[in-house]
Amino acid sequence: MSVRPDYVRPLDIKNGRVDLSHGSGGRAMAQLIEELFARHFDNEFLRQGNDGATLPAPAGGRLVMACDGHVVSPLFFPGGDIGCLSVHGTINDVAVMGAKPLWLAASFILAEGFPLADLDRIVASMAQAAREAGVPIVTGDTKVVEQGKADGVFISTTGVGVVPDGVRLSGERARPGDVILLSGTLGDHGMAIMALRENLGFSSAIVSDTAALHGLIEAMLATGADLRVLRDPTRGGLATTLNEIARQSGAGMMLDEAAIPVNSEVAAACEFLGLDPLYVANEGKLVAVVAAADAERVLAAMRAHPLGERAARIGSVVEDAHHFVQMTTGFGGRRIVDWLTGEQLPRIC
Amino acid sequence: MKYVDEFRDGKLAQVLAGAIAAAARPEHSYSFMEFCGGHTHAISRYGVADLLPPNVRMVHGPGCPVCVLPIGRIDMAIALALEQGVTLCTYGDTLRVPASKGLSLLKAKAQGGDIRMVYSTADALRIAQENPAKHVVFLAIDFETTTPPTAVAIKQARALGLENFSVLCCHVLTPAAISNILESPEVRKLGTVPLDGFIGPAHVSTVIGSRPYEFFAAEYRKPVVIAGFEPLDVMQAVLMLVRQVNEGRAEVENEFTRAVTRDGNLKAQELVAEVFELRRAFEWRGLGLVPYSALKIRSEYASYDTEFRYALDYQSVADNRACECGAILRGVKRPQDCKLFGTVCTPDNPIGSCMVSSEGACAAHYSYGRFRVQGGSSQ
Numbered sequence: 033m034s035v036r037p038d039y040v041r042p043l044d045i046k047n048g049r050v051d052l053s054h055g056s057g058g059r060a061m062a063q064l065i066e067e068l069f070a071r072h073f074d075n076e077f078l079r080q081g082n083d084g085a086t087l088p089a090p091a092g093g094r095l096v097m098a099c100d101g102h103v104v105s106p107l108f109f110p111g112g113d114i115g116c117l118s119v120h121g122t123i124n125d126v127a128v129m130g131a132k133p134l135w136l137a138a139s140f141i142l143a144e145g146f147p148l149a150d151l152d153r154i155v156a157s158m159a160q161a162a163r164e165a166g167v168p169i170v171t172g173d174t175k176v177v178e179q180g181k182a183d184g185v186f187i188s189t190t191g192v193g194v195v196p197d198g199v200r201l202s203g204e205r206a207r208p209g210d211v212i213l214l215s216g217t218l219g220d221h222g223m224a225i226m227a228l229r230e231n232l233g234f235s236s237a238i239v240s241d242t243a244a245l246h247g248l249i250e251a252m253l254a255t256g257a258d259l260r261v262l263r264d265p266t267r268g269g270l271a272t273t274l275n276e277i278a279r280q281s282g283a284g285m286m287l288d289e290a291a292i293p294v295n296s297e298v299a300a301a302c303e304f305l306g307l308d309p310l311y312v313a314n315e316g317k318l319v320a321v322v323a324a325a326d327a328e329r330v331l332a333a334m335r336a337h338p339l340g341e342r343a344a345r346i347g348s349v350v351e352d353a354h355h356f357v358q359m360t361t362g363f364g365g366r367r368i369v370d371w372l373t374g375e376q377l378p379r380i381c
Numbered sequence: 382m383k384y385v386d387e388f389r390d391g392k393l394a395q396v397l398a399g400a401i402a403a404a405a406r407p408e409h410s411y412s413f414m415e416f417c418g419g420h421t422h423a424i425s426r427y428g429v430a431d432l433l434p435p436n437v438r439m440v441h442g443p444g445c446p447v448c449v450l451p452i453g454r455i456d457m458a459i460a461l462a463l464e465q466g467v468t469l470c471t472y473g474d475t476l477r478v479p480a481s482k483g484l485s486l487l488k489a490k491a492q493g494g495d496i497r498m499v500y501s502t503a504d505a506l507r508i509a510q511e512n513p514a515k516h517v518v519f520l521a522i523d524f525e526t527t528t529p530p531t532a533v534a535i536k537q538a539r540a541l542g543l544e545n546f547s548v549l550c551c552h553v554l555t556p557a558a559i560s561n562i563l564e565s566p567e568v569r570k571l572g573t574v575p576l577d578g579f580i581g582p583a584h585v586s587t588v589i590g591s592r593p594y595e596f597f598a599a600e601y602r603k604p605v606v607i608a609g610f611e612p613l614d615v616m617q618a619v620l621m622l623v624r625q626v627n628e629g630r631a632e633v634e635n636e637f638t639r640a641v642t643r644d645g646n647l648k649a650q651e652l653v654a655e656v657f658e659l660r661r662a663f664e665w666r667g668l669g670l671v672p673y674s675a676l677k678i679r680s681e682y683a684s685y686d687t688e689f690r691y692a693l694d695y696q697s698v699a700d701n702r703a704c705e706c707g708a709i710l711r712g713v714k715r716p717q718d719c720k721l722f723g724t725v726c727t728p729d730n731p732i733g734s735c736m737v738s739s740e741g742a743c744a745a746h747y748s749y750g751r752f753r754v755q756g757g758s759s760q
Contacts, residue, residue, distance in 0.1 A: 348654075354752070361426070361428045362389060362391050363432075365432055365612075366431050367751075368750065373728040374477060374728075
């Protein structure tokens with residue numbers, strides 16, 4: 033019998049569970065990081081193995097930094113999971129500022145008892161999303177809380193990017209006469225989650241739209257158009273996002289309901305639950321406010337990108353002292369599209 | 382969406398708008414009450430008012446389930462959750478109705494009450510089955526539409542031998558509310574509320590049928606047109622009402638023939654009659670105590686009656702003095718006539734119940750139509 037002084041029994045990813053020692057800072061935590069997180073995320077910055085990542089300072093432009101917490105329930109849903117969602121969400125927050133996303137940081141809050149197999153699946157999905165987006169996860173943190181103090185796993189991500197000189201996107205730049213463009217159908221993410229959550233029993237064909245939008249945005253910026261505002265309409269949906277822009281810009285908006293794309297399954301599910309797709313969350317869509325003269329050019333660039341195939345011109349910015357977002361209904365009347373009231377569905381992202 | 386989009390067609394709407402404008406006599410003004418919140422919502426959501434001529438006016442009625450629920454009933458539910466420790470289940474909008482002491486069910490939930498939003502009575506039953514150590518109360522609100530599912534839940538609970546489930550029954554009845562409005566001094570004597578006819582309920586009528594309205598048409602000489610909840614249904618009903626007024630008729634007509642018959646759903650009616658009986662009187666927000674206007678659980682099912690099990694006594698609580706919900710529910714005032722509307726009372730911070738549900742007259746006007754308020758945007 034020989035003693036192997038360096039031997040550490042590998043993590044039992046198949047059947048093991050997170051326990052409090054995985055957040056203790058001791059050997060168990062080091063092992064979890066090495067055998068699970070580092071294995072999936074591996075990159076030169078993470079390999080430095082320090083408390084923080086040392087990164088090259090960008091040569092020009094301005095830095096953008098954004099963070100986003102993810103608490104979605106359930107953790108796995110058609111079209112994605114909390115892992116890829118936490119990568120896409122923060123990349124999109126950086127990208128809608130006009131920035132090229134460079135690096136991500138990820139912080140995990142794990143509940144004691146959470147299956148390591150699920151964690152492995154989530155981390156693999158994050159790593160794949162980060163790889164596809166070309167944005168590495170360069171540093172991170174793990175904490176474990178007692179059972180019942182958190183629901184499975186919460187993931188908070190932070191992203192850093194650089195805005196090229198000459199690009200100036202901001203919520204207060206919408207001007208009367210500008211055109212409002214939407215990159216695709218509304219409500220896919222929210223209804224995909226809702227269909228699982230509410231045990232509605234309809235076998236839904238609805239798939240979350242979770243996606244990283246920086247490629248689409250790059251194509252839009254490449255047109256050289258005067259892009260004034262970009263936003264990703266997540267919680268609260270398009271209605272809430274447009275109200276935010278209207279308030280920041282001190283203008284009103286007039287939408288054309290007939291021009292707003294909604295998948296028929298999503299429309300039917302919304303109808304069934306009494307929801308309005310305008311208020312349902314999206315995770316892979318953007319809304320753009322563009323100078324009218326550039327609108328067609330930007331729209332063409334959006335439609336040429338896979339994530340913008342169903343892009344549409346949905347309305348325009350108007351003068352309005354009340355900063356109302358209004359809409360001509362498909363029926364021929366007019367209504368306000370107000371802020372979301374209350375909570376439509378907690379823990380959607 | 383097939384089978385729904387047909388009833389929201391903008392081109393057909395223009396055709397109907399033209400027919401209404403042609404039928405409405407310029408020297409006459411027409412006021413029709415849409416009883417149901419479902420119609421109020423459709424009118425606001427689709428901008429139906431923009432398609433009606435100026436001399437055809439819609440008056441919002443009291444048919445919004447959470448709007449007519451008085452403070453005392455919500456207080457009862459809150460006390461059950463906070464003081465008796467029951468698990469209280471109810472439909473979504475009910476959670477936000479303002480109650481006493483600045484509370485609502487949502488705020489009581491934040492204070493630790495086990496209060497849950499459910500989509501159906503089946504959800505509440507399931508919660509009771511999964512939590513045998515807790516008593517689960519289903520706060521049942523609404524008009525006749527949801528009385529059959531509540532009856533089914535009570536019967537199922539008995540069949541399953543569930544002892545930890547009961548219903549706080551606040552089901553109310555449509556015909557009693559219509560009578561109350563027609564008998565009100567504003568309509569009958571003072572004439573301050575001109576009412577030339579009613580758009581009758583859609584879903585309620587699928588259960589009770591069109592027969593119960595025949596009495597109003599005959600006794601009060603008011604035409605009633607039962608209509609579906611889609612905007613084209615509403616337009617068609619308005620046209621039918623204008624024609625009845627022009628021709629001096631006061632009949633019950635059914636625009637919603639795809640779902641409503643004269644006798645309604647007899648099986649559902651039997652079920653309801655088996656489990657419920659009439660209450661002698663019930664307090665409505667806005668209408669006050671209305672005789673024989675609500676249901677209570679029959680004594681045979683008393684063990685499923687929360688009021689019986691917890692020996693609850695109803696205490697009436699007055700509304701905020703400046704709140705005009707009462708007058709708005711009777712059609713006497715419009716939302717924008719209330720001093721609180723859009724100032725201290727908004728959907729995010731409702732003072733009155735009409736500001737809570739999107740079917741409420743105030744919330745519908747605020748959320749969809751407040752650009753029409755005088756001095757608002759003219760865009």
